Amino acid sequence: MHKVWRIAVRDYLAAVKTKGFIIGLAVVPVIMSGSVLAMILLKDQVDTRGKKIAVIDHTGIVAEAIVDAARERNEKEVYEENTGDKIKPEYIIEIVNMDQANPDQQKLELSDQVRRGDLHGFVEIFPEAIHPSQNWDETHIAYYAKNAALDDIRRWLISPINVRLRSERLARLGIAETDEEELFAWLSVEGRNLIERDTKTGDVQDAQKSEEWHAVVVPIIMLMLMFILILMGASPLLNAVMEEKLQRIAEVLLGSIQPFQLMLGKLIGGIMVTLTGASVYILAGVFAVMQLGIYQIVPMYIIPWFFIYLILAVFMLGSIFAALGSAASDVKDAQSMTFPAMIPVLIPMFILTPVLKEPLSDFSTWMSLVPLFTPMLMMVRMGTPQGIPMWQPWVGLVGVILFTILSVWASGRIFRVGILLQGSTPKLSRIIKWIIKG
Amino acid sequence: MNAVELAGVTKTFGTLTAVKALDLKVPEGRVYGFIGPNGSGKTTTLRMIMNIYYPDSGEIKIFNEKLQGAVSDRIGYMPEERGLYKKMKVGELLIFYGGLKNGKNLSKEVDEWLERFDLMEWKNKKIETLSKGMSQKVQFIATVISQPELIILDEPFSGLDPVNMDIIRETILELQKEGRTVIFSTHDMNVAERMCDYIFMIYKGEKVLDDTLEAIQDRYGDDTIRLRLANAHVNLTGINGITKVNNFGHLQEIRIAEQADPQKILRTILGMTAVKSFEIAKPSLHDIFVRIAGPETMEVNHA
Secondary structure, eight states: OHHHHHHHHHHHHHHHTSHHHHHHHHHHHHHHTHHHHHHHHHTTOOOOSOEEEEEEESSSSSHHHHHHHHHHHHHHTSBOTTTOOBOSOOEEEEEEOOOSSOHHHHHHHHHHHHHHTSOSEEEEEOTTTTSTTSOHHHHOEEEEETTGGGOHHHHHHHHHHHHHHHHHHHHHHTOOGGGHHHHTOOOOOOOBOOOOBOTTTOOBOOOOBOOHHHHHHHHHHHHHHHHHHHHHHTTHHHHHHHHHHHTTHHHHHHTTSOHHHHHHHHHHHHHHHHHHHHHHHHHHHHHHHHHHTOGGGSOTTHHHHHHHHHHHHHHHHHHHHHHHHHHOOSHHHHHHHHHHHHHHHHHHHHTHHHHHHOTTSHHHHHHHTSTTTHHHHHHHHHHSTTOOOTHHHHHHHHHHHHHHHHHHHHHHHHHHHHTTOOSSOOOHHHHHHHHHHO | OEEEEEEEEEEEETTEEEEEEEEEEEETTOEEEEEOOTTSSHHHHHHHHTTSSOOSEEEEEETTEESOGGGGGGEEEEOSSOOOOTTSBHHHHHHHHHHHTTOSSHHHHHHHHHHHTTOGGGTTSBGGGSOHHHHHHHHHHHHHTTOOSEEEEESTTTTOOHHHHHHHHHHHHHHHHTTOEEEEEOSOHHHHHHHOSEEEEEETTEEEEEEOHHHHHHHHOSOEEEEEESSTTOOOTTSTTEEEEEEOSSOEEEEEOTTOOHHHHHHHHHTTSOEEEEEEEOOOHHHHHHHHHSHHHHHHHHO
16 A cells, blocks of 8 residues: 555655646636636726717607716716726717708718717617607617627616606606605515524524525535636546656556556545645635635535545546546547546536526436536535535435446556557547456 | 566467467576567566566466565566656655665665766756666666566667666676576677576567577587678678578678588688688577578568
8 A cells, every 4th residue: 555655645746846736726716716807807997088979869858868967977987086087988978959851861970970980879769768668660769889789888878868758757647756766666685594593592593694695605616616626636647647658657657566556546646636725725715704704604514525525526537537548649639538538527517507596406406416426516505505405415425435436446447458558549449348358 | 496487378469469378487596688579579578577467378476476466576677668757856766666666775775876877966856857878777776776686677778878788787797696686678689698697589479499598509509600801792692501691791600501511611712712710600699589580580481
């Protein structure tokens, strides 16, 4: 066993002593959350040049309201209150009198102005907009611009136009403006956890507020961590084994150690790498949770489960990666094998949304009991506020253990033959033959 | 006692029989040379001795024990293709390889071997910075660092310059003096002739020679004449009684027919050019190798 340990320690040190590992440890979570971060950081990166918008108001009552709303917005939102920096563009509204004789020609000319850059866009409010249930041709509102669908101004226009039209409708119905606020008050439905009885005092506890981000943040973080850590420990085995094979190091090692022991050593090395990463992330996570005072949203009982599933996942998937690495004959082969080998960690990512929404559905339950997906999906389900029946992680665990034994056994058989095989990469049928016949 | 004993060992890969019913006994403390053409089964045999390949049939014993578990720690193995972790430092790598064989006093051994091979200043350098010759020496040290009783070297001299070749050769002989058994494969017949107590030749998976050099040469008789001629371009092939001419430029090696008279052949050659030296000898290992595995045999085999 100490030979296995020596292989594990060498592989572990070879992995963690590199700059790549240390940088990766810090960078991978940043990249994973990079798009969100980038969106947050870049959301203020807007073009602050003033935007001139023409309004053709067939109703005759809305244009002024848009002018007023634009003025109010320009005063309140364009400049940063503390620094005085300009952070948004002003909206300059120009009311255009409708050309009754040739409306199409007028819109063409306005479009040309937009093309030349003299105008940002123009909005046309059709005459019967106040009665939207009538003929659509006469009631709709159109916004014309170069990138109209994604233009912020199109979204901004919705509110002043509708508020003005609504007021007009109320006025015509004889409802006072002062009643308007209450009339249109909109109440949301607040999510709450279930009522529990305090086990110590016996008192009925107030249900905690169940906020959307509470419900998703723990499962998503668990899934992401599992994904990153499996990739950290298991997937490098494919290349590592292939390189040892191609550089003929494997033959030297096999002069001292059995192929299965060699694979086992490499798997343990992978697990040690993963656990190093996991410790860093979990400690950092616990620290962050304590600092933010949101520890109540993290069900701490899942942390031991996290480590158990993580270790088994690296064993299970790592052995598959090692077997494929032993069968690969060049870098190209290894690259083409990487994607199919990644499928067990990619599928849980693809089905995250339905599992997150309904963690107790049949679909979620059965998918999380498929051993290849269990480590990731069970963590997602356990991380949701409602949790899952306690028998499920145990059943999942048994499945994962059995499947891990099977995959390590089968991979060991592939590894034993593949690691010494030079030349072309064997076909799948031959690999299966190695598993069956040894 | 025999260090290695193979009895009726056969190994096939698909339809190819790489080694066929092979018997071999390597006595302890001897240097045993494996020769044979490429693809004849040398490496397969060595890998089976190392338990890297499992024979389909037959039995392999190392120091009278069945090949498994701890007995592999008594064997040092250097494969034909060198395998070193490029990113590891020389000293760390040697301790790692030695540790895999349960070697003792590895730090001390590493220093001694590096000193002996003039590599001490490279101890803390990464393998990727070494020249090819230096890497070969490191690989050799990795093989012997755990002080194995049986040392198996697959082509230990390939790619080495004469200086490094001498260093490895001398070291192998010193290890033999210490009582270790050494098996090595080589394509260099001169090395095999000079170093090996026993020579074993495998051809198409079957044993064709397995004896001391002297006994092998005796079997082929005194049918070889080595000549140095004043005019190296004289055509000797037409002379009656000469069956084969190997012209090495400054040296001609001829094989004569069984009943031919060497003196008569000498007189004929003297009539053509002056003779600087004339020696009736046993055939060289090179010649024996070519007789077994050369084109002549191929032709006979195909006929």
